[in-house]
Amino acid sequence: MEELFWVLLIGAAVLWTAVIGAAVYAQKRQVDPSLERQARWFIIWGGAVIPTLLVGGLLAWGMVILRDITSDTGDLTVRVDGERWWWRVTYEGPEGDVVTANEIRIPVGQTALFRLTADDVIHSFWVPALGGKMDMIPGRETTLALTPQEVGNWGGLCAEFCGGAHALMRFDAIVMEPGDFEAWLAAEAAPAQVSEDDPGFAVFQEEGCGACHAVRGTDAAGPVGPDLTHVAAREKLGAGVYEMTPQNMALWITETHEMKPDIDMPPYPDLDGARLDALVAFLMSLDHAE
Ligand code: HEC
Ligand SMILES: [Cu+2]
Structure with missing residues (x-):
């Protein structure tokens, strides 16, 4: 995602400079009728063929990256349901679902597939530091695959205005060493220890x-x-x-x-x-x- 951003940004800067440069040059230059044939070729290549190839290539490449982040396989699956104004989080595993809320923990170096839905209105699941953002739509499931490379607490938030407490609809997105993650998930799966006479x-x-x-x-x-x-x-x-x-x-x-x-x-x-x-x-x- 970051790569896509930089390539598009620098590419756009180079193209902009070339186009503005050509426009300035055309303003300054005296018209010379003998160059008309040459000019026509320049328009066809510089104005149609090369831009089409360039933009078409970029589009294809962007779609490949998009396909990766919306892929529907991962090393683990986390269902996240957007509610007003909190997050219902369910880890799907062979031993059954583990239900938790308002915090997401995933192992470093593995692909976590998020299956996203919304209970009431449209929300958007966003972890800026991991580059992923995806709408959560009632009655429909969207997916987002993230492969974090660094341990840490990256923080996430709802990125689609969803009413009253929208600005307070956040979560911690904690990337852990795989062993720590396994221990955390096992502890999370266990029932609470509550004594009868508490x-x-x-x-x-x-x-x-x-x-x-x-x-x-x-x-x-x-x-x-x-x-x-x-x-x-x-x-x-x-x-x-x-x-x-x-x-x-x-x-x-x-x-x-x-x-x-x-x-x-x-x-x-x-x-x-x-x-x-x-x-x-x-x-x-x-x-x-x-
Ligand atoms: C009518 C339903 C309702 C009742 C009754 C209720 N809560 Fe809540 N509670 C909620 C909702 C909804 C949220 C999530 C609000 C949000 O963050 O947007 C919440 C959030 C919480 C949280 C924060 C959870 C987190 O993940 O940070 C705590 C703690 C909590 N409630 C404790 C209580 C306690 C203790 C009582 C009883 C004294 C209680 N609630 C009664 C609906 C209820
Ligand atoms: Cu929201």
């Missing part, structure tokens, strides 16, 4: 959070909001927006719409004191097992 889980149940959120390993299985099974293992809270800290978690619950306007989660301003502390402690315990 007072924070009791608050979670009483407040009805489980109607919208799933915590695998418990009977909370709500499909409306992000899967929270390992929410504390994510680097950020609220679709790539806030650092994952207990303070932000508490604000997320009590001042939900100050943290992220318009979202489909109701605020819980009356939760405070020991009940809020217990709920936050419970959510922050939804990390990966050691």
Whole structure:
């Protein structure tokens, strides 16, 4: 992708210089009728044949690159569903699907095939540093193949205006060593370790959070909001927006719409004191097992 960008940019600069140069030359030059035949050949070659070959060649080459990034095979498949205003992420594997949200992790040097859909309106999945961007369209599946070459957290975002909290619809795109990635995926696949008498889980149940959120390993299985099974293992809270800290978690619950306007989660301003502390402690315990 980067190569395509530079070749097209430098090619355009060279062509522009040549065309403007020819125009300036034509202005300056005295008309000499004996050169008319020569001029006709120049128009045919310089104005039609060479540009057609050049642009046609570039088009063919660009299409080959496009075919590579929209190919439908990869070393692993990640389904990403655009929601208002967060990302439902599903790793497809031989041992079944692993559902998570708002963070994408892929191994370095391997081709990750993203299968993209949208639940409500058009979104666009974009990881600028990896060069990939693809629309997510309700009722249709688009694909994007990315082969990252460098370990790091590259960050991604929604690149298609999708309403209220569009500007806060981001995610971390974390490229890992293959071994680390395998360990992460295995930890992500495991159910949450929740003890029966966790007072924070009791608050979670009483407040009805489980109607919208799933915590695998418990009977909370709500499909409306992000899967929270390992929410504390994510680097950020609220679709790539806030650092994952207990303070932000508490604000997320009590001042939900100050943290992220318009979202489909109701605020819980009356939760405070020991009940809020217990709920936050419970959510922050939804990390990966050691
Ligand atoms: C009506 C459905 C609904 C209810 C009830 C609800 N939530 Fe949410 N929640 C959502 C939605 C939707 C989002 C995603 C919002 C966004 O980022 O756009 C969300 C996001 C979250 C997140 C951030 C997840 C992430 O990946 O960063 C947390 C944490 C959370 N909710 C906790 C709770 C807790 C705790 C309760 C109960 C006190 C609760 N929610 C009740 C719908 C709900
Ligand atoms: Cu969007």
